[in-house]
Amino acid sequence: MLAAAGEANRVARGCCSGVYPITPQTEIMESLTAYPFTKGAVVTVESEHSAMGVCIGASIAGARAYTASAANGLLYMTENVFAAGYYRLPIVLVAANRTIGPPWNIWVDQGDSLALRDAAMLQFYCESHQDLVDTILVAFRVAEDPRVLLPALVAQDGFVLSHALMDVDLPDQTQVDAFLPPLDLPHRIRRDHPRIYGGLTWPRDTQRQREDIEHAMQAVPHVMEGVLDEFETVFGRRPAGAFPAACTDDADLVIVACNTMARTAMHVVEARRARGERVGLVRAKLFRPFLRDELVRALGSARRVAVLDRNHSPGSGGIFWAEVVASLAGRSDVLVQDYIVGLGGTDVPHAVIDAIVDDLAARECAGPPVFFEEGG
Amino acid sequence: MADDPAQGAGAVVTRSEPLWRPGNSACAGCGMSLGLQWLDQALHGGMLTLVVPACCAVATPGAFPDSAYGVPAVGSTFASSPAVATGVSRVHELNDEPDPTICWAGDGGTYDIGMATLSAAAERNEDVIYVCYDNEIYGNTGGQRSSATPAGARTTTTPAGKPEPKKDVMAIMAAHGVPYAATLSLAHHDDFMRKLAVAQTTRGFRFLLLLSPCPAGWKSEPADTVELSRLAVACGVFPLYEVFNGRRYRINARADGTPLEDYLARQKRFAGVAFDVEAARTATKEKWARLEALAANFPTTDVSVTGDAGHLWLRVLVEDRPSVLARVAGQVSRRGVNIETVVVRHLPDRAHTYITLGVDADEATAERVARGIARLDAVVDVEPFVGECPEPQAEQEPKAEMRPDPDTPPTVR
Structure with missing residues (x-):
């Protein structure tokens, strides 16, 4: 889909990417370097920092740009990810979530992309290949909307999803062309209108620039609604919004989870529903911007919320949990408990999520974040 | 999508503003x-x-x-x-x-x-x-x-x-x-x-x-x-x-x-x-x-021929002044080598010119010719190579192209 999105810009200023290998996203960059773009360049650089550097130069020059990375690669790229946001460049970055080392561990953990949470960048988390394919296209449209103009990260679980096989309805180039118009970046380099990008700003101008970015983030829900409508028109299916919810209308207890963990949790919800338990699921798909009101609506009547965090912010707890708690500020009627699970690729099977639901149901009040694992 | 509608995508754009305008805050003597x-x-x-x-x-x-x-x-x-x-x-x-x-x-x-x-x-x-x-x-x-x-x-x-x-x-x-x-x-x-x-x-x-x-x-x-x-x-x-x-x-x-x-x-x-x-x-x-x-070997000896296959060429960078082309051509003719093609391209500074000569010679002879050309005081660089003629380049048309007459030294139109 990255290639199709790049090819869709062949009638505009083309596409250009800097790419650098890291497990488990290497196959993405390999396929990009092999793709016969009509008007494109894929540059095999010496680091993730430069991969994003090339994307920045290409994007400022008006091309569509994207790259992919994971784990320490995302951290190495971080300075330029922030720069891409502050330049207001709609670059799409795919993350194959992987544990940050040392010690070295190639398995899934969302701590890498979540470490970029304070960059001026949208963040989507995907549960399946279809979700990933569709969300990449949606991410380009939302990121390139003149009301937004921010980079977007699209995350998937390393190996669990990145190396799994699934049936996918892959759109053809004609459909992508119909959905993704040529990029016309309003502030790109223009030879007849010289500008400086990233010069000095004084404090007040800097604060205003940050405020502009906040406004762009606030425009995302409205922009995304329109984009999803158009997606449905072109492709005949509708990708999930910020917080797809299941069985939450009458739920007493709701699980909040992202990526493939949400699929496992769905099976637990179905099993418990079959036994008559009022359990629901909210999948956290859009992490930045974090739409607090939408989350509260999605949680419905739930009085107990289990947040599954496959990440860890030392000294604080789970990163999704902190967002959920902030969204429910003032709601003393809702018990929110953080469960840190699956770090470093530890498996999170049904039994673990089942045990979490039991644990939460038995609690009288919320406690500090819990490191939860199978059998104990 | 095309910006600069008056210019066209491939056009060279000239600017009215200096690159580095007054009012900058560089230190004195920077x-x-x-x-x-x-x-x-x-x-x-x-x-x-x-x-x-x-x-x-x-x-x-x-x-x-x-x-x-x-x-x-x-x-x-x-x-x-x-x-x-x-x-x-x-x-x-x-x-x-x-x-x-x-x-x-x-x-x-x-x-x-x-x-x-x-x-x-x-x-x-x-x-x-x-x-x-x-x-x-x-x-x-x-x-x-x-x-x-x-x-x-x-x-x-x-x-x-x-x-x-x-x-x-x-x-x-x-x-x-x-x-x-x-x-x-x-x-x-x-x-x-x-x-x-x-x-x-x-x-x-x-x-x-x-x-x-x-x-x-x-x-x-x-x-x-x-x-x-x-x-x-x-x-x-x-x-x-x-x-x-x-x-x-x-x-x-x-x-x-x-x-x-x-x-x-x-x-x-x-x-x-x-x-x-x-x-x-x-x-x-x-x-x-x-x-x-x-x-030590520049420019008199390191004029080895590079390239794969095709024609022999000499690419010569010279100071742009009268008679330089004639002197370069003289170095070729004195070794009995025939010039087949001459392409002359001025540099933007108007002070230097690239002369590309297609020569009918073997590689050893071409290297001797190159050494001779390299000794001329107006010559900045000379590079013999084998291959397709690299000019005219996409961005700039050559100023002149001609088949030289043995009796008439080549001139630039």
């Missing part, structure tokens, strides 16, 4: 500031995209919404200018825009934090002109040592003088085999302009090292910036030379016996520290011995 003005002269009003890492060249153009740059300028993160320039340059190429992409970076961004990025862009032979304005110090942060700081210099982080010698970044770039690498001095205007002209007509990665005196960091008088540049060349500390394809070295100015002390005495950064002048003199001599050895 070598970088003078260098930007000379760069502007060398570009003859052509459009370009500047990529400038976080350094004095981003700090001095002024604050939002103002900028002293009269051209598009991308202020990149510190280590990233060659990577960002890669993206800009590739997209220019995709859209047939001839504007050169020029990195303008200090020694911190070049020798230190940007070295890996620079090396990678050079290795990929990106179509970028990279200029390092080397003030031998982290000037923008108030004067800390960099790996470009020479031995003995006092900085805020080497209060007793720097123990280690300056890194030889030219040797590193030459080792990459980049098409063109050259040193620049702010006291040698003609040499600066000629090298920028060569850089502009060469494709691929071009590396230019400008010695950029920094009165604040060198503790020198602002009025001495040009004189210090002259002394650095005259005493041999900063050799003026150029390297073609990483192989052929040409020395442009030799030390004239000026004592090293004349250069050192005008900079308080060398005062008050235990500075070993004799060691510095020895190091300079050794540097020159290496350089002379590398340049």
Whole structure:
């Protein structure tokens, strides 16, 4: 889909990417370097920092740009990810979530992309290949909307999803062309209108620039609604919004989870529903911007919320949990408990999520974040 | 989508604004500031995209919404200018825009934090002109040592003088085999302009090292910036030379016996520290011995034919003045070699010209001819090669193309 999105810009200023290998996203960059773009360049650089550097130069020059990375690669790229946001460049970055080392561990953990949470960048988390394919296209449209103009990260679980096989309805180039118009970046380099990008700003101008970015983030829900409508028109299916919810209308207890963990949790919800338990699921798909009101609506009547965090912010707890708690500020009627699970690729099977639901149901009040694992 | 509707995508855009406008906040006597003005002269009003890492060249153009740059300028993160320039340059190429992409970076961004990025862009032979304005110090942060700081210099982080010698970044770039690498001095205007002209007509990665005196960091008088540049060349500390394809070295100015002390005495950064002048003199001599050895064969013997298959060509860079073409042609004819094609292309500076000769000769003869041409005083460079004629290049039509008549020396229409 990255290639199709790049090819869709062949009638505009083309596409250009800097790419650098890291497990488990290497196959993405390999396929990009092999793709016969009509008007494109894929540059095999010496680091993730430069991969994003090339994307920045290409994007400022008006091309569509994207790259992919994971784990320490995302951290190495971080300075330029922030720069891409502050330049207001709609670059799409795919993350194959992987544990940050040392010690070295190639398995899934969302701590890498979540470490970029304070960059001026949208963040989507995907549960399946279809979700990933569709969300990449949606991410380009939302990121390139003149009301937004921010980079977007699209995350998937390393190996669990990145190396799994699934049936996918892959759109053809004609459909992508119909959905993704040529990029016309309003502030790109223009030879007849010289500008400086990233010069000095004084404090007040800097604060205003940050405020502009906040406004762009606030425009995302409205922009995304329109984009999803158009997606449905072109492709005949509708990708999930910020917080797809299941069985939450009458739920007493709701699980909040992202990526493939949400699929496992769905099976637990179905099993418990079959036994008559009022359990629901909210999948956290859009992490930045974090739409607090939408989350509260999605949680419905739930009085107990289990947040599954496959990440860890030392000294604080789970990163999704902190967002959920902030969204429910003032709601003393809702018990929110953080469960840190699956770090470093530890498996999170049904039994673990089942045990979490039991644990939460038995609690009288919320406690500090819990490191939860199978059998104990 | 096309912007500049009046210009067309492939057109050369000229600009009315200078590259580096008045009102910038560069210090008095700033070598970088003078260098930007000379760069502007060398570009003859052509459009370009500047990529400038976080350094004095981003700090001095002024604050939002103002900028002293009269051209598009991308202020990149510190280590990233060659990577960002890669993206800009590739997209220019995709859209047939001839504007050169020029990195303008200090020694911190070049020798230190940007070295890996620079090396990678050079290795990929990106179509970028990279200029390092080397003030031998982290000037923008108030004067800390960099790996470009020479031995003995006092900085805020080497209060007793720097123990280690300056890194030889030219040797590193030459080792990459980049098409063109050259040193620049702010006291040698003609040499600066000629090298920028060569850089502009060469494709691929071009590396230019400008010695950029920094009165604040060198503790020198602002009025001495040009004189210090002259002394650095005259005493041999900063050799003026150029390297073609990483192989052929040409020395442009030799030390004239000026004592090293004349250069050192005008900079308080060398005062008050235990500075070993004799060691510095020895190091300079050794540097020159290496350089002379590398340049010893240029241009008279290192004219070996390169390329794969096809025609034999001689590409000759000459100073653009009357009778030079006739003298070049004379060198060919005196060896009984027939000229089959002549392509003449002026450089933007109007002071230099590329003459490309298609010759009917074997390789050994062509090398002898090339050696003869290289001895002519107006000849800057000569390169024999085998292959398809590289000209006319897409961006510029040749001025003349003709089949020479044996009785009539070729002339330019």
